Amino acid sequence: FCPCQHLIDHFGFLENGTFKQRYLLNDQHWHKEGGPILFYTGNEGDITWFCNNTGFMWDAAEELGALLVFAEHRYYGESMPFGEESYSNAKYLNYLTSEQALADFAVLIKALKKTLPGAQKSSVIAIGGSYGGMLAAWLRMKYPSAVVGALAASAPIWQFIVPCGEFYKVVTHDFTISGTNCSSNIRMSWAAIDRVSATGEGLQWLSQEFGLCNPLKTPDEVYGFKAWLQETWVNLAMVDYPYEANFLQPLPAWPVKVVCKNLNFNTGVSDKQLLNGISQAVRVYYNYTGDAVCLNTSQTATGNLGFLGWFYQSCTEMVMPMCTDGVADMFEPQPWNFQAFSDECYNQFGVRPREDWAEIVYGGRNISAHSNIIFSNGNLDPWMSGGVTRSLSESLVAIMIDGGAHHLDLRYNSEFDPESVIKTRALEVRYFKQWIKQAATTQ
Amino acid sequence: FCPCQHLIDHFGFLENGTFKQRYLLNDQHWHKEGGPILFYTGNEGDITWFCNNTGFMWDAAEELGALLVFAEHRYYGESMPFGEESYSNAKYLNYLTSEQALADFAVLIKALKKTLPGAQKSSVIAIGGSYGGMLAAWLRMKYPSAVVGALAASAPIWQFIVPCGEFYKVVTHDFTISGTNCSSNIRMSWAAIDRVSATGEGLQWLSQEFGLCNPLKTPDEVYGFKAWLQETWVNLAMVDYPYEANFLQPLPAWPVKVVCKNLNFNTGVSDKQLLNGISQAVRVYYNYTGDAVCLNTSQTATGNLGFLGWFYQSCTEMVMPMCTDGVADMFEPQPWNFQAFSDECYNQFGVRPREDWAEIVYGGRNISAHSNIIFSNGNLDPWMSGGVTRSLSESLVAIMIDGGAHHLDLRYNSEFDPESVIKTRALEVRYFKQWIKQAATTQ
DSSP, rough: OTTTTEESSSSSSOOEEEEEEEEEETTTTTTTTTTOOEEEOOBOOOHHHHHHHHHHHHHHHHHHHHEEEHHHHOSSOOTTTTGGGSSSSSSHHTTOOOHHHHHHHHHHHHHEEEESOOOTTTTTTEEEHHHHHHHHHHHHOOOOOTOOOEEEEOTTTTTTSOOOTHHHHHHHHHHTTTSSTTHHHHHHHHHHHHTTTTTTHHHHHHHHHBBSOOOOSSSGGHHHHHHHHHHHHHHHHHHHHSOEESSSSSEESSSHHHEEEESSOOOTHHHHHHHHHHHHHHHHHHSSOOOSSOTTOOSOTTTTTHHHHHHHHHHHTTTOOOOOOOEEEESSSOOOOHHHHHHHHHHHHSOOOOOTTTHHHHHHHHOOTSSSSEEEETTTTGGGGGSSSSSOOOTTTEEEEOOTTTTGGGGGTTTTOHHHHHHHHHHHHHHHHHHHHHHHOOO | OOEEEEOSSOSSSSSHHHHHHHHEEEEETTTTTTOOOEEOOOSSSOHHHHHTTOHHHHHHHHHHTOEEEEOOOTTTTTTTGGGGTSSSSHHHHOOSSSSHHHHHHHHHHHHHHSSSTTTOOOOOEEEEEHHHHHHHHHHHHHHHHTEEEEEETTTTTTTTOOOTTTTHHHHHHHHHHHTTTHHHHHHHHHHHHHHHHTSHHHHHHHHHHBBBBOOSGGGGHHHHHHHHHHHHHHHHTTTOOSOEEEESSSOOHHHHHHHHHOOOSSSSSHHHHHHHHHHHHHHHHOSSSSOOOSTTTTOOTTTBBBBHHHHHTTTOOOOOOHHHHHHSSOOOOBOOOHHHHHHHHHHHOOOOOOOTTHHHHHHHTTTOOOOEEEEEETOOOOOGGGGGOOOOOOOHHHHHHOOOOOTGGGSSSOOOOOHHHHHHHHHHHHHHHHHHHHHHHHH
């Protein structure tokens, strides 16, 4: 028996089909009959990958005598409502929403508590990072009977409503503080690329210099090349961890510092000298292992993330306006253009984004009526721009992790952890204990 | 411009059609720039009828300097997502759910605050009765950023999970306390009907005695006749108001007492004597005006309620188990049979009810994480059986109205009001003021 059989549509009664949601379970530390359940609210990817990158839960389970549950998000990994056809058309994709995913989690929790011997009285705590952290917070907001509290790590629940330039400002700041002239040289690289790539010979040089698997053939392809570089800088800022790690890619400790060592020359060098530095810098990200034969501009991170699914979600309800101006940030100026984005979504999926819906359904800045949520953010993480970085009440607590990148607190303890994240994890566990105690007295 | 244009489907992006939600607005007492908004969360019927039967809001608006908004529920009154075709098939009916209705309310509130001059800073309080009261409570639970609090009058939010016999016990109790032998004689009437109707002559007598518009022709039709009687007793208990009123039907003050005057003879009279009493009793309900030429067993209450829509809702998510045993209540024994109900729903609409969904999505008994909701109930009202009748926290407050029927507190002040309801209304307004003040300090 699997309690993970879910309705494809929780919010309508015509579509009565079901699908299997994958979830992982570990009870090695569980004190049955009352020991809590730590419930990972899966995000846009394969759940085993999140499971392997959320060591904090394994450490916390030992301390709390907790059962671990990692629940996969519908339309990712193996949890496909229409099997291999799930992404084949707009009709099948229609049930890929955060509201449906939250309902899956609430139903799964109910089913586990009903069917798992010893779980009936267990308090459930939702834990997630990034979009999964948003889901953890929203699960507590929308289904507080299912979970006694939530840890929303690096969860940009306000990315829908903050000024569009904030995100890239943080990215830029990370590079600015990680090496002399680092962000300045990146800022100057875009024009250098344009100049060099204006000739066929230049395109060839650029392709060789970067060791591209698919050499650039026309100046039109330069736009995509620059977008790939931009995403590379963003990803580096996200995973700027204090030790060797393999989250999006295998990387050295403090990878942004390592990148910036290749970009610490004076500004104003020749275009080719500048781009040589850039090519060395991106190799830190794409070829730390030394195994890469060439660089593939069609992908910037692990294949465990479901990019197409996330694109659909951002094309529907997860509309996060982004823009750059080249002054407050190190990127080429690009204003936010909702209409163009909407048209792109329509061409790709046949749907249009609903600009205001996320704010209405999840409350925007006005969430003080809720309780028992920790919002943790790292000050190196670009996503902190949309995060809750100040406590809103005694039980809606913000924790800032100095020197922390994207949900560093969710990772295993490490000897290289900064003091800030050690303290953060301890505080988080203290809140968990408090919520469990509170639930025991009110139920 | 009408801010009431809503998406037919808030929870999917394939159906991109919209419809107009009707709402009524009254600003005669409104102190703009900060005066609150009392927002009626419309239930299963024509909004003008609820508007005319919710005098409390008009009285409270004067005291609070409030704007009144009465929002119609989709698929009722004139708010039809697919016009006259809305009820024509399962596909069109698929968007008739409480979740969609709540989203309509949240979107409408957002739009009103954005577009109505003076409303931007106004605190909104949700008010509703019966299913509308459930919606008011759920709106506060699910969209606390939209409303600072809610008055849920006679809202049986726990009817999904209480023992199935509770409802009819309260009905019976009302008749027991309203006259000697009243409930006993009704309890005995069912068998009397069966005996009398066993012959053709008896059927004819019965039809004449009750002045039925459509005489009973076969013993098969007696089942429907008894169901009509049962619903009549239920409705009488619901509208047992202390003064002449016209909610479901035009009725005298304390109609159950008037009914019971026709049933105060000793138990054990002849079948025809007993049924003569019953026929006099039901005429109190169906012919108080004296205008009825005959009694129509196909309808028990005002045409302003949308019975078909409510039947669909109870056939999908609003599954309220009901049963009788003839001992703790005055009705014929009838156990709750989910499967039979489900089959009936499938035959009628092509959908099947989801037994556990309401409890999962709306939290069941575990709702103490929420705040600022008043649950008022009358101890004469059968629906109090599924209501919150004890306070759950300082801000989840239960008020019992002694001598109150179905949401008596929502009606206009009357000189015949019992002390209990006068106090209740005053207390409700005091909480409104407290919520408004609280919101002003936290925003």
